[in-house]
Amino acid sequence: MKSCNSDCCVPCEADIVAIVDKCGRTECNLIPILHELQRSFGYISDEAMETVAAELGITVSQVHGTATFYTLLYTRPQGKNIIKICDSPPCHLQGSKAIQAAITKALGIEPGETTLDGNFTFEVVSCMGLCGVAPAIMVNDDVYGNLTAEAIPEILDKYAACSCCCGEGC
Amino acid sequence: MDNINVSIDGIQVSIPKGSTVLDAARAAGIYIPTLCHMDGHKPLGACRVCLVEIEGGRGALQASCSFPAADGMVVRTNSRRVHNARKAVVELMLSAHRQDCNACNRTLNCELQDIAKRLGIRENRFEGEMPPRIMDTSSPSIVRDSSKCILCRRCVEVCQNVQTVGTLFAVDRGFDTVIAPTAKKELTEAVCVACGQCVLACPVGALYEKSHIDRVWEAIDDPDKHVIVQTAPAVRVAIGEEFGLPAGSRVTKKMVAGLRRIGFDKVFDTDFTADLTILEEGTEFLGRLKNNGTLPMLTSCSPGWINFIEYFYPELLPNLSTCKSPQQMFGALAKTYYAEKMGVKPEDIYSVSIMPCTAKKLEAGREEMSVVNGLHDVDAVLTTREAAQMMREAGVDFVNLPDEPFDEPLGIATGAAVIFGATGGVMEAALRTVYEVVTGETLENVNFEAVRGLEGVKEAVVKIGDIEAKVAVASGLSNARKLMDLIMEGKADYHFIEIMCCPGGCLGGGGQPIPTNDEVRKARMEAIYAEDEGLPIRKSHENPAIRTLYEEFLGEPNSHKAHQLLHTHYTPKALWPTDVPLDEVKTK
Ligand code: SF4
Ligand code: SF4
Ligand code: SF4
């Protein structure tokens, strides 16, 4: 099978096989492979999981079970920007619930959801190791700590989709 | 091998290096509760009820099922600290468990209930949120109830590694974890061969067979129905366990009496059509040998295996014998030959089978399994466990039942048919007949020891006249897979292969009494061969009722009529059907 050369974001089988080859064709490389798939395609599709399973000679349920175990791996398309809020005890005690409510208010989505324009996905995660600056969120790879609910709109504005006329989300 | 010395609760034991603390405790005769542990499998370490204290360790309690024992180690299994920790583990499990023991199919045979009792749990200390209940009743064979699941993963181990089907795995994490097919699909949307090995593995009531008990009671209570029952070979050496008898108790005639007590009009034997299978399959095999047909020929009596090959090796379907399984041959004859003989209309016959198997339920429902006017050949399939349950409901005192014989003529069978219940039995039965048919000589020693026993793959070369027949036998689908891979790679020069879906053959089927483990399998296997030895006729072609059946009805083996009634065809199935949407992910 051959890569289709188009710019589509759907992984072709050949692309997935290439990733498997790059990471190493053994079961113990499953997690690096899943990471790489996500880096390349934003999420790990059902088709990608089936191909990986076939390539590694393991079952699809095993690949899917592994992918769904890790909160940082996505099996569904995600928004352009991913907001993660920690709700482990340190953040919880420091008021993460209020931060969560502020995000929901600003974007109109609950944790686990994606905005209609596909710009934001919002999710609750376990400890991100940011207890020192609790309550904390991450937007993509950026860390925001010592948060108050008031600080949220300004932070989110930085990632807002452009509202110009091009429709490309530039 | 080197031994190490370990002290457990003050008892000194010497055990081989590489043993776990649990092994050591067992050697010392000390009971440690376990839930996720399965003998003969690598430790899963999932449940934590097997905690023990290791002196001089880091202080944390350790899971004895996976903790390696070391020389000089001092272990305590019965301190207050250990007891309280185990108790808390089980109490937490129960806090997310739908505790309706009285309505649960596993009550009084439940490992969780047993451990809760041993630990003295009397109240629900931790009441809280329950995970949502997922009831999957989609499969004709297996029911999944997540509200009973304790996430021990024993079913996963069996489904992934023993059967290599890979249906079940843990999906999501933490409180949201469910043991389910990929993406929480239902069993019928996933690839499941309905073998029921997961049911045998489950310590609790989270996996069980789809019950046919109600429909059978209904038929028995209907005065217009002539209700007949057939019993598979492996049931008679296992059903006693349901009534407290030791594994391997031979209770064939009590079973017959018990089935009469609950109201079946005739009690027949699947062994009758097992003998018939040998004549049909043996003839088919000789035909393939003579006419350069597709070899190796693969046996077709195990419906879980049929599902497996349809999914995983569709290229090899031409190798599969076209013979229906004995259950389905019986069903086909019940509504034709037997109906005619008795002068009963086929639609008034209700045909029930008692099977050691959950896949037989699926098989009976296959649309090609109908020879008369769209009627099912087999109307209901009860597992060994369900048959015992019906006897219990009817107040049958099984242990004290008198011995009673099967009804005639569909209850007449040979020793060759009984051994169908053990891995290697179909092969041995076939060899007994094929040898005599080909050579015209009498087989002096009918025992083919090389194909007996619990090993996963067995091979033998048998000289039949001037043919050197190379045969192989596999039980458990991981072993079947090994042989199929060899065939696919062109590395197998066998003539004939017997495959049974379940480890040990039908005696270890997914519908058998729980527990079914290697020790139990062995005992049932011994009983099967003892039944064979005890029968006056031990070769299928000498069964007088089968001879009459051919004379009166079928003509000869593989005749046109035999083909119409007793043979079938197979359909390749798609793997990993992706057209089914994954679980809903909320998107706004
Ligand atoms: S699984 Fe066991 S503990 Fe749970 S309800 Fe059933 S019998 Fe009771
Ligand atoms: S019935 Fe067999 S194939 Fe199906 S889930 Fe259970 S173990 Fe797996
Ligand atoms: S279904 Fe049964 S065997 Fe499987 S994880 Fe749950 S409790 Fe364990």
Ligand code: FES
């Ligand atoms: S039996 Fe040891 S962790 Fe389950």
